[in-house]
Amino acid sequence: MKQMIKIIRKVDIEKQYEEVLLxxxxxxxASLYVAMNEKNKNEMDKSKKRLIEIQEELNGLHAYA
Structure with missing residues (x-):
């Protein structure tokens, strides 16, 4: 029973983490959109890099689903 509760809690935590990532x-x-309109290459690159990191984290979460 304790293991079941641990699993349920872990799933809840992962779901919350996924929501935060989304x-x-x-x-x-939105930041990328603003940077593109301002033609700010540095901010565009920063946003793209973070978007890739977020995608990798989301893929990692879904790999265990």
Whole structure:
């Protein structure tokens, strides 16, 4: 029974983490949009790099699903 509770808690934590990552992805996409409109290459590169990191983290979470 204790193991079942641990598994459920872990799933809940992972789901919350995924939701945070999705919110962060939305923010980075908005930042990228602004940077593109301003033609700010440094900010575009920063946003793209973070978006790739977020994608890799999300893929890692889904690999165990």
């Amino acid at each position: 919110l962060e992805m939305d923010y980075e996409l």
